[in-house]
Amino acid sequence: xxxxxxxxxxxxxKIRTLKNNSNITPELLETIERYHNGSMVQEERIAFEExxxxxxxxxxxxxxxxxxxxxxxxxxxxxxxxxxxxxIPENRSVQTSTPKVRFLxxxxxxxxxxxxxxxxxxxxxxxxTNDRLYSKHFKPDPGLPTTMSSSDNFVFYDGMVNYxxxxxxxxISKWEKLDKKSxxxxxxxxxxxxxxxxxxxxxxxxxxxxxxIANSESxxxxxxxxxxxxxxxxxxxxxxxxxxxxxxxxxKSQEILKDLK
Amino acid sequence: xxxxxxxxxxxxxxxxxxxxxSVVLKQLYTTNYYKIEALVLKNNGSKDHAKDVYQEAFITVxxxxxxxxxxxxxxxxxxxxxxxxxxxxxxxxxxxxxxKKTKMIQHELNVLDKNIDQNGHEKDEExxxxxxxxxxxxxxxxxxxxxxKELLTAFYYDKASLRxxxxxxxxxxxxxxxxxxxCMEKLRQLALASKK
Numbered sequence: 001x002x003x004x005x006x007x008x009x010x011x012x013x014k015i016r017t018l019k020n021n022s023n024i025t026p027e028l029l030e031t032i033e034r035y036h037n038g039s040m041v042q043e044e045r046i047a048f049e050e051x052x053x054x055x056x057x058x059x060x061x062x063x064x065x066x067x068x069x070x071x072x073x074x075x076x077x078x079x080x081x082x083x084x085x086x087x088i089p090e091n092r093s094v095q096t097s098t099p100k101v102r103f104l105x106x107x108x109x110x111x112x113x114x115x116x117x118x119x120x121x122x123x124x125x126x127x128x129t130n131d132r133l134y135s136k137h138f139k140p141d142p143g144l145p146t147t148m149s150s151s152d153n154f155v156f157y158d159g160m161v162n163y164x165x166x167x168x169x170x171x172i173s174k175w176e177k178l179d180k181k182s183x184x185x186x187x188x189x190x191x192x193x194x195x196x197x198x199x200x201x202x203x204x205x206x207x208x209x210x211x212x213i214a215n216s217e218s219x220x221x222x223x224x225x226x227x228x229x230x231x232x233x234x235x236x237x238x239x240x241x242x243x244x245x246x247x248x249x250x251x252k253s254q255e256i257l258k259d260l261k
Numbered sequence: 262x263x264x265x266x267x268x269x270x271x272x273x274x275x276x277x278x279x280x281x282x283s284v285v286l287k288q289l290y291t292t293n294y295y296k297i298e299a300l301v302l303k304n305n306g307s308k309d310h311a312k313d314v315y316q317e318a319f320i321t322v323x324x325x326x327x328x329x330x331x332x333x334x335x336x337x338x339x340x341x342x343x344x345x346x347x348x349x350x351x352x353x354x355x356x357x358x359x360x361k362k363t364k365m366i367q368h369e370l371n372v373l374d375k376n377i378d379q380n381g382h383e384k385d386e387e388x389x390x391x392x393x394x395x396x397x398x399x400x401x402x403x404x405x406x407x408x409x410k411e412l413l414t415a416f417y418y419d420k421a422s423l424r425x426x427x428x429x430x431x432x433x434x435x436x437x438x439x440x441x442x443x444c445m446e447k448l449r450q451l452a453l454a455s456k457k
Contacts, residue, residue: 023446026438026439026442029442029445064394064449067391067394067395067398068398068445068448068449068452069417070324070395070398071394071395071397071398071399071401071402071452072398072402072413072414072417072418072448073281073417073418074320074324074395074399075398075399075402075403076281076402076414076417076418077281077286077319077320077323077418078316078320078399079403080283080286080287081290081316081319081320084286084287084290084291085290085294085312085316087287087291088290088291088294088295089291154272154332154333155329155332158329173329174329177329177330178332181332
């Protein structure tokens with residue numbers, strides 16, 4: 001439930017009432033625009049998102065502006081397309097490469113499950129202040145060096161850039177698409193888990209990290225157990241946390257176990 | 262920021278599309294049209310069908326690029342994606358009762374596009390509400406007075422700066438800012454007032 005931040009039930013009435021009662025100021029409009037076009041600096045964006053998560057009315061306005069902006073752009077594009085259409089060259093080259101599409105002869109697209117190889121990276125995580133232990137132990141992961149070949153890696157990296165900038169939500173949204181494409185990939189599950197954890201969503205983190213550790217061969221196994229423990233710790237499930245830390249043989253886990261006793 | 266990936270032509274293309282770069286969009290539009298036209302003409306369609314289906318597909322592609330929903334897999338991935346979406350849309354039309362000739366098996370094309378396209382595959386309430394609001398906004402924008410429409414197009418679509426817009430209109434930048442704000446308010450009101 002908490003994981004789906006975007007799925008607030010909107011209603012037309014709600015927006016209407018809001019509109020009648022409170023016209024938004026030019027300043028607010030510009031702030032929301034900057035939020036939508038990604039030109040906020042990190043601190044501002046984080047603060048704004050914080051505000052958004054607490055203010056349902058603001059959230060509605062932000063959503064409304066988003067639709068408005070998309071509507072303007074889409075309609076403008078539509079009108080431009082009609083202009084483009086007039087400029088399609090008449091002297092069409094014979095349709096050389098047009099495949100014969102018969103009704104039943106679709107080319108099947110093999111959606112190869114892109115496997116993401118582990119990547120070199122650094123963590124930049126905001127420690128939480130909620131829990132002393134959690135913040136004490138929630139530290140950067142040294143990462144692993146690796147190569148890149150497929151384009152899925154591009155999306156993965158792209159998300160990683162957001163992740164490093166602290167834009168966990170964006171990173172998560174990109175990685176979740178990869179996850180849909182190649183479900184069960186332990187790398188993606190792992191980073192989705194840690195991104196959710198960094199985004200203070202321990203429940204989702206637990207779910208993804210559990211998927212990671214389901215693969216006992218995963219190179220992320222140790223780290224995943226450790227972060228899973230931290231995720232439990234964050235949601236005050238101390239017993240479960242201890243269990244995960246005990247499963248993990250890493251030093252980090254042993255240290256935190258000492259503190260827990 | 263360090264560059265972790267090689268910006269290849271597809272990525273540049275994607276970025277240009279996100280910026281609504283006119284030259285690039287026009288190029289993409291004009292160079293890929295005939296493939297679709299040929300497809301539609303060969304499959305019981307007319308030139309008008311081809312244009313409609315192509316434009317719909319073009320908007321879908323543009324939207325998915327904007328939202329980072331499209332993942333390039335090779336050098337001509339985007340062009341292929343555009344073709345695929347247009348083809349799917351046309352197949353949907355063919356499958357509709359009027360065109361139906363053969364029983365179709367639900368194909369697995371376009372897994373990516375499946376839950377995001379505009380063909381009504383996904384019809385939960387929120388999606389429906391969003392779509393409706395978007396339509397209302399587009400309709401309102403279509404009928405918005407020319408001065409507002411031009412200003413908003415320049416700013417939001419062509420991404421012109423307020424200063425450039427102000428220079429063009431020979432007004433102060435602040436005046437342009439205020440105008441833009443008022444036009445937005447007007448548009449939003451129009452959109453909300455339409456089709457209760």
